[in-house]
Amino acid sequence: MRTKLLGVAALVVTLAAAGCAAPEAAPQAAPASDAAQATPQGPVKLTYWTWAPNMDKIVAVWNQEHPDIQVTVSKQAGGDDAAAKFLTAAKAGNPPDLVQAEYQHLPSFIAADAVADLKAAAGAAQPEFSEGVWGQVTLGTAAVYAIPQDSGPMMLFYRKDLFEKYGIAVPKTWQEYAEAARKVRKQDPDVFLGTFSSKDPGAFTGLAQQAGARWWAIEGEAWRVNVADEPTTRVADFWGGLVKEGVIDGMPYFTPEWNKALNDGKLLTWPSAIWAPGALSSNAPKAKGKWAAAPLPQWRAGENHSGFWGGSSVAVAASSKHQAAAARFAVWLNTDPKAVELLVKEAAIYPASAKGQQALTEAPDYFSTQPDFWQQAATVAAGARGFTFGPNVGVTYNAFKDSFDKAVQARSSFSDAVRAMQETTVADMRKSGFQIAP
Amino acid sequence: MNRRVKAAPYLFLTPAIVLFTLFLAVPIGYTVYLSMRRVKVSGLGLGKGARQEIFVGLDNLAAAVTDGELWAGWLRVLGYGALVLVVMLGLALLFALLLDSAHVRLARFSRIAIFLPYAVPGVAATLLWGFLYLPSLSPFGLGFLSASAVTFSMANIAVWGGVGFNMLVLYTTLRAIPRELYEAARIDGATETQIALRVKIPILVPAIILTTVFSVIATIQVFTEPTTLRPLTNAISSTWSPLMKVYRDAFVTGDLYSAAATSIVIAAVSLVLSFGFLRVVRGHAFGEES
Numbered sequence: 016m017r018t019k020l021l022g023v024a025a026l027v028v029t030l031a032a033a034g035c036a037a038p039e040a041a042p043q044a045a046p047a048s049d050a051a052q053a054t055p056q057g058p059v060k061l062t063y064w065t066w067a068p069n070m071d072k073i074v075a076v077w078n079q080e081h082p083d084i085q086v087t088v089s090k091q092a093g094g095d096d097a098a099a100k101f102l103t104a105a106k107a108g109n110p111p112d113l114v115q116a117e118y119q120h121l122p123s124f125i126a127a128d129a130v131a132d133l134k135a136a137a138g139a140a141q142p143e144f145s146e147g148v149w150g151q152v153t154l155g156t157a158a159v160y161a162i163p164q165d166s167g168p169m170m171l172f173y174r175k176d177l178f179e180k181y182g183i184a185v186p187k188t189w190q191e192y193a194e195a196a197r198k199v200r201k202q203d204p205d206v207f208l209g210t211f212s213s214k215d216p217g218a219f220t221g222l223a224q225q226a227g228a229r230w231w232a233i234e235g236e237a238w239r240v241n242v243a244d245e246p247t248t249r250v251a252d253f254w255g256g257l258v259k260e261g262v263i264d265g266m267p268y269f270t271p272e273w274n275k276a277l278n279d280g281k282l283l284t285w286p287s288a289i290w291a292p293g294a295l296s297s298n299a300p301k302a303k304g305k306w307a308a309a310p311l312p313q314w315r316a317g318e319n320h321s322g323f324w325g326g327s328s329v330a331v332a333a334s335s336k337h338q339a340a341a342a343r344f345a346v347w348l349n350t351d352p353k354a355v356e357l358l359v360k361e362a363a364i365y366p367a368s369a370k371g372q373q374a375l376t377e378a379p380d381y382f383s384t385q386p387d388f389w390q391q392a393a394t395v396a397a398g399a400r401g402f403t404f405g406p407n408v409g410v411t412y413n414a415f416k417d418s419f420d421k422a423v424q425a426r427s428s429f430s431d432a433v434r435a436m437q438e439t440t441v442a443d444m445r446k447s448g449f450q451i452a453p
Numbered sequence: 454m455n456r457r458v459k460a461a462p463y464l465f466l467t468p469a470i471v472l473f474t475l476f477l478a479v480p481i482g483y484t485v486y487l488s489m490r491r492v493k494v495s496g497l498g499l500g501k502g503a504r505q506e507i508f509v510g511l512d513n514l515a516a517a518v519t520d521g522e523l524w525a526g527w528l529r530v531l532g533y534g535a536l537v538l539v540v541m542l543g544l545a546l547l548f549a550l551l552l553d554s555a556h557v558r559l560a561r562f563s564r565i566a567i568f569l570p571y572a573v574p575g576v577a578a579t580l581l582w583g584f585l586y587l588p589s590l591s592p593f594g595l596g597f598l599s600a601s602a603v604t605f606s607m608a609n610i611a612v613w614g615g616v617g618f619n620m621l622v623l624y625t626t627l628r629a630i631p632r633e634l635y636e637a638a639r640i641d642g643a644t645e646t647q648i649a650l651r652v653k654i655p656i657l658v659p660a661i662i663l664t665t666v667f668s669v670i671a672t673i674q675v676f677t678e679p680t681t682l683r684p685l686t687n688a689i690s691s692t693w694s695p696l697m698k699v700y701r702d703a704f705v706t707g708d709l710y711s712a713a714a715t716s717i718v719i720a721a722v723s724l725v726l727s728f729g730f731l732r733v734v735r736g737h738a739f740g741e742e743s
Binding site: 125127 | 497584587589599684685686687690
């Protein structure tokens with residue numbers, strides 16, 4: 016059966032190559048792939064793995080306008096599992112044509128040769144995105160490995176009503192945040208200002224980025240790996256000190272216990288990303304209208320820095336037979352004004368495209384009491400800085416969970432945990448043979 | 454005719470051989486093959502041709518055998534397993550004897566009540582207990598998921614789920630014992646306790662051995678409970694049990710080759726433990742004279 020299908024596919028490709036003029040320059044990896052769509056053999060069929068809610072509704076709009084390229088959405092579970100699943104499928108030879116790829120996982124996909132270079136078909140989309148976001152999908156190389164979809168600049172979310180109750184001002188610096196944490200504990204020993212989650216490497220990465228960390232960088236033909244750099248160690252020791260002092264809790268995010276603490280007003284802040292309104296409305300529905308957003312506390316007063324937690328792009332599988340068609344869809348989805356509007360409305364994402372960000376006006380329902388939510392967000396986003404992710408983020412993130420689990424449990428040194436991340440990351444890269452800058 | 458008779462046994466064996474080859478021999482062979490390979494990256498590892506699979510012989514296996522984290526995992530599982538085996542089988546034996554005793558009331562209800570947890574899938578059972586363990590949700594208070602208590606909390610889930618099944622195996626064996634034996638013992642003046650200790654348990658030995666072997670294998674493969682509890686606590690690492698390390702290597706850090714090598718080590722340890730145990734108790738298990 017499989018042989019037969021392959022035969023048919025080969026025939027289609029041959030016919031197409033013979034029968035029509037050369038299409039727009041297709042990437043070398045897939046000669047004649049684009050041509051198939053112009054034949055009377057029926058529409059090109061693409062599969063798309065994503066976990067964005069309501070994506071099927073958005074894709075339906077595309078399918079109606081493009082009878083020659085039909086996209087089918089396959090809903091995935093998000094997070095690190097999704098990346099592992101795609102890598103496994105690519106290795107097994109049957110990945111989807113399009114896949115939602117978080118920025119931190121994209122380099123692993125590239126290193127596994129699982130995603131295609133879309134420069135020819137999608138390079139023109141570059142002006143739609145800010146330089147920082149575009150760097151996440153090129154890794155600073157000449158290739159374009161994905162089209163940015165959403166972005167997750169970090170902000171401080173806090174319980175406005177309880178801040179008033181405990182007489183706390185919104186902290187402008189991390190020092191003020193630490194003071195507030197102590198103050199809250201003194202007034203009510205059942206309440207914490209915040210918690211440090213050893214299960215969410217993404218959140219820690221964003222906080223390190225805010226402080227100016229650069230965990231990976233490409234230097235010529237070698238990787239520079241610097242997970243335990245000064246900014247990261249500073250962030251780790253800051254939180255480690257507060258956990259050790261007992262003024263910040265060590266409960267992980269996204270557990271039933273955490274939900275309960277949010278609902279009951281036992282946790283007053285959550286340094287999170289711009290997608291937090293969605294998470295809060297499903298995890299803490301009782302506290303609707305009581306939360307507000309502010310810029311992250313700064314390391315030096317008067318600065319305006321932030322980092323990224325999450326955010327993703329749309330990549331095309333290297334083994335897809337219809338790379339050019341898939342790239343066309345990915346560009347449409349993330350830059351076409353109508354599509355971006357749908358992404359915001361239906362999928363509740365913060366779009367990566369600059370025009371999309373400007374079009375946001377009405378505050379999320381959960382934050383209806385804060386009408387300037389998106390203006391705040393735009394200011395924060397402008398000051399957010401990321402870094403190039405390395406080819407083995409899975410290893411680094413797993414090392415984060417293991418070493419910070421222990422550090423939170425034992426209330427031991429967080430900077431030691433950061434050093435363990437660095438050692439594990441470098442050891443894994445050396446084992447695979449990556450060139451590492453001395 | 455003669456030829457046909459000779460072919461017949463093979464014909465009957467074919468389905469078994471085909472299934473065995475497809476679903477056991479080939480996957481095992483592939484695992485061994487994978488365990489001898491590794492990805493070799495050059496330079497930045499980006500772009501075409503930067504990545505190739507190479508043959509490394511027994512390197513991965515040697516790395517797996519000498520991995521301290523794997524043996525630490527075995528130690529953790531050993532502690533957990535000893536706890537589960539003793540408590541679970543002890544309770545199973547106790548319940549089976551109680552249900553079989555002459556004075557039992559509500560036997561049918563108790564039997565079903567004890568067996569019922571076995572019907573709850575492992576993930577569901579673990580989540581259920583996990584919620585009970587979480588400090589702020591638990592009606593019992595604190596600390597079930599702390600580093601010092603987490604092994605006991607996990608063993609509790611396994612015991613809760615496993616007692617019923619083992620009890621049923623033992624109970625069924627007890628029901629098959631001819632009643633005349635008890636009558637003879639009573640005529641000799643034995644009490645119920647003496648009958649249980651001197652008549653029933655010796656007859657139960659083969660069944661106890663069987664349930665022990667099953668439980669040993671299940672313990673070595675412990676995965677569901679720690680994996681499901683892990684997001685709720687920071688006392689369980691990603692390599693808490695050997696199988697969790699295989700999962701992490703294969704699907705989190707993307708190193709199928711190390712995962713394959715570790716799987717082989719786990720299979721070897723399981724074989725040694727279960728066959729070793731059977732060998733030690735062979736005389737009792739199969740009524741053979743040694």
